[in-house]
Amino acid sequence: MSEALIFSIEEFSVHDGPGIRTTVFLKGCPLRCEWCHNPEGQRFENEIVKSQTGCANCGACVTAGGGRLDEKSVDVCPNRLLRMSGEPYTPERLLQRLYRLLPILNEAGGGVTFSGGEPLAQPDFLCECLDLLKGKTHRAVQTSGYCSAEEFRRVLGRSDFFLYDLKLPDPAAHRRYTGADNAPILRNFRTLSGSGTPFITRIPLIPGVTDTEENLAAAARFLRENGVRSVELLPYNRFAGAKYASVGRRYHPGFDENALPRARTALFKNAGIDAKVLWGEHID
Amino acid sequence: MTEHTKKLLEYLQKGDYRKERVRGEIDVSAEARGRSELRRDALLFRVMLENETPGIFPYDLFGFRRSRTDFAFYTDDSGKRNAQWSAGNLTPDYPRALALGMDGLRADLLTKKEADGGAHGEFYAAALETVDAALSYADRYRDFAEANAPEPLFRALCRVPRQKPESFYEACVFLQFIIFTLRCNRNTHLGLGRFDQYMLPFWRADVRKGVPEETLFETLEEFFISQNFDTDLYQGMQLGDNGQSLMLGGYDLDGNDRYNELSDAVMRASLELRLIDPKINLRVGKKTPADRFILGTRMTRQGLGFPQYSNDDVVIPGLIRLGYAPEDAADYTVAACWEFTIPGKGAEIVNIDQMVFPKVVRRELFAHLEESETFEDLLEYVKLGVAYDAGEIVGKRKGVHYPASPYLSVLIEGCAGSGKDVSEYGAKYNNFGAHGVGIANAADSLAAVREVIYEKRECTKRELLQALEKNFEGYGKLRNRLLSCPKMGSDDDRTDGLAQVLLETYAAALNGKPNDAGGVFRAGTGSAHEYYYSARNVGATPDGRKAGEMYGSGFSPSLTGRPTGPLSCIRSFTKFDMTRLVNGGPLSMELHDSVFRDEDGIEKVAGLVTAFIRLGGHQLQLNSVNRDVLLDAQAHPEAHRDLIVRVWGWSGYFVELDRQYQEHILRRTEFLI
Numbered sequence: 001m002s003e004a005l006i007f008s009i010e011e012f013s014v015h016d017g018p019g020i021r022t023t024v025f026l027k028g029c030p031l032r033c034e035w036c037h038n039p040e041g042q043r044f045e046n047e048i049v050k051s052q053t054g055c056a057n058c059g060a061c062v063t064a065g066g067g068r069l070d071e072k073s074v075d076v077c078p079n080r081l082l083r084m085s086g087e088p089y090t091p092e093r094l095l096q097r098l099y100r101l102l103p104i105l106n107e108a109g110g111g112v113t114f115s116g117g118e119p120l121a122q123p124d125f126l127c128e129c130l131d132l133l134k135g136k137t138h139r140a141v142q143t144s145g146y147c148s149a150e151e152f153r154r155v156l157g158r159s160d161f162f163l164y165d166l167k168l169p170d171p172a173a174h175r176r177y178t179g180a181d182n183a184p185i186l187r188n189f190r191t192l193s194g195s196g197t198p199f200i201t202r203i204p205l206i207p208g209v210t211d212t213e214e215n216l217a218a219a220a221r222f223l224r225e226n227g228v229r230s231v232e233l234l235p236y237n238r239f240a241g242a243k244y245a246s247v248g249r250r251y252h253p254g255f256d257e258n259a260l261p262r263a264r265t266a267l268f269k270n271a272g273i274d275a276k277v278l279w280g281e282h283i284d
Numbered sequence: 285m286t287e288h289t290k291k292l293l294e295y296l297q298k299g300d301y302r303k304e305r306v307r308g309e310i311d312v313s314a315e316a317r318g319r320s321e322l323r324r325d326a327l328l329f330r331v332m333l334e335n336e337t338p339g340i341f342p343y344d345l346f347g348f349r350r351s352r353t354d355f356a357f358y359t360d361d362s363g364k365r366n367a368q369w370s371a372g373n374l375t376p377d378y379p380r381a382l383a384l385g386m387d388g389l390r391a392d393l394l395t396k397k398e399a400d401g402g403a404h405g406e407f408y409a410a411a412l413e414t415v416d417a418a419l420s421y422a423d424r425y426r427d428f429a430e431a432n433a434p435e436p437l438f439r440a441l442c443r444v445p446r447q448k449p450e451s452f453y454e455a456c457v458f459l460q461f462i463i464f465t466l467r468c469n470r471n472t473h474l475g476l477g478r479f480d481q482y483m484l485p486f487w488r489a490d491v492r493k494g495v496p497e498e499t500l501f502e503t504l505e506e507f508f509i510s511q512n513f514d515t516d517l518y519q520g521m522q523l524g525d526n527g528q529s530l531m532l533g534g535y536d537l538d539g540n541d542r543y544n545e546l547s548d549a550v551m552r553a554s555l556e557l558r559l560i561d562p563k564i565n566l567r568v569g570k571k572t573p574a575d576r577f578i579l580g581t582r583m584t585r586q587g588l589g590f591p592q593y594s595n596d597d598v599v600i601p602g603l604i605r606l607g608y609a610p611e612d613a614a615d616y617t618v619a620a621c622w623e624f625t626i627p628g629k630g631a632e633i634v635n636i637d638q639m640v641f642p643k644v645v646r647r648e649l650f651a652h653l654e655e656s657e658t659f660e661d662l663l664e665y666v667k668l669g670v671a672y673d674a675g676e677i678v679g680k681r682k683g684v685h686y687p688a689s690p691y692l693s694v695l696i697e698g699c700a701g702s703g704k705d706v707s708e709y710g711a712k713y714n715n716f717g718a719h720g721v722g723i724a725n726a727a728d729s730l731a732a733v734r735e736v737i738y739e740k741r742e743c744t745k746r747e748l749l750q751a752l753e754k755n756f757e758g759y760g761k762l763r764n765r766l767l768s769c770p771k772m773g774s775d776d777d778r779t780d781g782l783a784q785v786l787l788e789t790y791a792a793a794l795n796g797k798p799n800d801a802g803g804v805f806r807a808g809t810g811s812a813h814e815y816y817y818s819a820r821n822v823g824a825t826p827d828g829r830k831a832g833e834m835y836g837s838g839f840s841p842s843l844t845g846r847p848t849g850p851l852s853c854i855r856s857f858t859k860f861d862m863t864r865l866v867n868g869g870p871l872s873m874e875l876h877d878s879v880f881r882d883e884d885g886i887e888k889v890a891g892l893v894t895a896f897i898r899l900g901g902h903q904l905q906l907n908s909v910n911r912d913v914l915l916d917a918q919a920h921p922e923a924h925r926d927l928i929v930r931v932w933g934w935s936g937y938f939v940e941l942d943r944q945y946q947e948h949i950l951r952r953t954e955f956l957i
Binding site: 010100279 | 761849852878898
């Protein structure tokens with residue numbers, strides 16, 4: 001039986017697939033996108049999360065942790081500002097937690113979405129969960145697509161729906177801004193688009209990075225090549241950096257955070273792709 | 285919104301009209317001497333109206349504005365002043381008034397007086413004095429309007445309020461007159477009732493006559509704007525707490541959906557106006573179509589904290605169970621906030637007292653924890669405690685009645701017929717309702733004691749009691765442990781089961797117990813401001829709540845537990861037989877405003893409401909909130925004058941609220957994104 005760290009279960013998630021969805025966030029991601037707004041989802045190891053307001057500087061946490069913050073610090077904070085980011089779950093235990101919600105989710109045409117982090121980075125756990133939910137609810141996976149071809153196929157056969165993040169078709173740019181090679185991502189995308197499994201493609205609009213004419217045109221070309229006729233554009237969230245301090249890290253993106261992202265929907269339209277801009281400030 | 289409507293709205297929002305009023309009370313003690321209480325109250329009303337000066341605001345087509353801020357008063361021979369505020373928390377019989385006209389009501393009073401043969405002479409004399417005073421003011425106002433008000437208002441006043449209205453506009457003017465006079469009569473928290481039912485005949489008749497819908501809609505919107513003038517003069521805990529609730533839709537006994545084109549127009553008007561009055565309530569049920577929940581959710585998105593949903597599948601059977609006639613039960617509305625009542629027939633005191641669950645739990649812990657060998661033993665003591673407090677409510681609330689209010693009684697069916705004032709329990713229903721405060725804190729407390737003391741034995745009984753006594757000073761670690769125990773709102777059957785024990789005990793001990801008004805007591809799940817007041821003097825509780833800290837609002841999770849999410853919360857609060865708790869009191873939930881940002885999100889929130897209703901919840905109230913905006917409003921109130929929030933059974937301007945209510949709302953949003 002596998003086990004994974006879950007850093008959040010969002011019961012009422014309205015933007016992660018059809019209907020009302022409960023989204024399970026798996027901790028750990030092989031990518032380090034500069035605009036990542038979920039630093040808790042990056043590391044595979046558990047870590048302490050500290051709320052940034054209300055600290056009385058009493059020092060109890062550091063004392064309990066023997067000079068630094070660790071698991072023992074959590075219980076002693078008088079203001080309850082500390083928690084462990086991830087909670088270990090087996091697929092069975094996760095199902096127990098989700099099972100009670102399924103009638104509401106199913107009634108509302110929804111289901112369960114696995115997100116992260118990168119859920120495909122823990123394929124055994126993910127596949128076991130998807131198997132347990134088979135026939136019980138609608139299953140979706142939200143992914144960057146970064147994993148081996150074999151693992152991707154395993155998950156593809158088990159999920160009813162995908163939300164697939166496409167960032168930068170150019171390999172060098174992808175490596176620079178996410179720290180990873182995009183070849184597996186593009187390859188898995190081809191597999192997905194040819195599989196018949198329904199999916200949504202999302203492109204994050206990062207000012208000066210992904211929202212350039214060059215990149216969006218390349219993305220449009222790539223989508224067309226794969227017969228994809230619709231895309232959702234997600235403008236950069238200017239509060240992306242808000243959670244970094246709570247996991248003891250700094251947010252220093254290599255792009256201008258305050259520039260409004262461009263959506264360039266005409267470019268998609270000309271390519272015969274229906275582009276929908278999701279919430280968030282942007283210019284077309 | 286038409287240009288005319290916009291102008292009226294701007295005038296309202298400027299608020300300058302408030303400066304024009306005359307201040308000062310009028311002492312009528314000399315004249316009051318020798319009069320009965322009923323006649324004294326009629327005197328106060330008459331003098332108040334005699335001293336009112338007719339006025340009209342720019343763009344105003346309804347008139348009847350207050351020119352005085354203060355009422356008349358008297359001091360009796362023992363030096364006691366009359367009660368400043370009179371009967372309220374009910375819905376007058378608007379349909380009957382609209383059908384008869386004030387002349388018709390007066391004629392009816394005379395007939396009944398004849399038939400009565402003098403047995404209730406004082407009541408009829410007082411009632412007639414008030415009706416004559418009201419009519420005399422109406423005539424005076426009409427004469428003023430002839431020269432000073434817009435032509436349509438003057439023309440309407442040539443018919444109403446003496447005769448029954450002939451058009452939707454005249455009916456609105458009539459309502460405005462009734463509301464104004466009742467306010468001058470010191471009646472508070474008057475609901476508008478089932479507006480979409482009793483106004484529908486006028487709306488439809490106008491449509492048949494060829495009146496364009498836009499014209500009717502303009503009248504409707506401006507009438508609603510009208511309900512926001514002078515609200516600063518209404519009695520309430522805070523600005524906004526004025527009871528002007530309006531109920532839409534509902535199923536009749538044959539299961540027919542009574543939601544209609546006027547209900548829809550009311551929804552659209554409220555959506556467009558974004559004002560705190562009237563506060564919209566929606567009667568729904570298992571059969572309610574999805575698009576209505578979507579429309580309701582669009583309204584929730586505005587952040588005004590309404591609509592509030594009531595579930596006919598639960599409330600109607602619940603009221604019948606308490607002894608209401610089925611046809612009356614099917615006609616229910618909310619009194620002011622959430623308390624279910626029958627328009628025109630109920631003069632119930634819906635908030636006569638409250639069961640404060642955490643107080644009982646704490647008291648029984650200190651009395652019996654050490655001797656209780658098992659948790660079940662302890663729970664028995666807690667049940668006895670709840671039953672005891674319910675008995676205290678029944679025993680203590682003897683001889684309670686509203687102040688005499690003959691003018692209001694004219695507008696309550698049973699009073700006019702029986703010759704008995706509302707203060708003499710002349711209405712058909714005179715039940716007493718009690719709130720149920722802090723249910724989640726109480727259930728959480730018991731759950732924590734069960735886990736920490738009895739199951740895991742992580743701390744001794746003595747230690748726990750000491751920690752509570754010392755308000756957790758020096759027991760920080762234990763408090764954290766208690767805070768980490770299961771909480772109500774997380775769909776934990778064992779914790780919710782404890783709430784069930786408390787609620788069932790409460791309902792069994794209170795429901796149906798006779799009061800001395802000829803009615804019965806009824807249990808509810810509301811808290812009103814008691815989440816603050818009743819918490820102030822209750823010490824620390826084992827859920828981790830510190831002494832004096834506020835409870836959750838109404839039938840909602842506590843402020844201390846981190847809820848696992850809205851779906852679990854809905855499940856937690858729909859596990860009970862809510863037909864036994866029809867004094868009302870909603871589950872309130874906060875959703876981050878980003879959830880509402882697109883159509884997709886709106887549909888999904890509507891799905892959440894549907895789930896709550898299907899699972900058998902009785903009442904639900906959702907809030908679209910953004911914590912950052914609220915915090916900014918505290919820091920820069922001048923930039924957020926228009927920010928509206930739900931407080932308990934009503935909505936108000938955030939920056940006008942006392943600090944503790946602002947804090948409560950902020951605490952409720954702590955665990956949102």
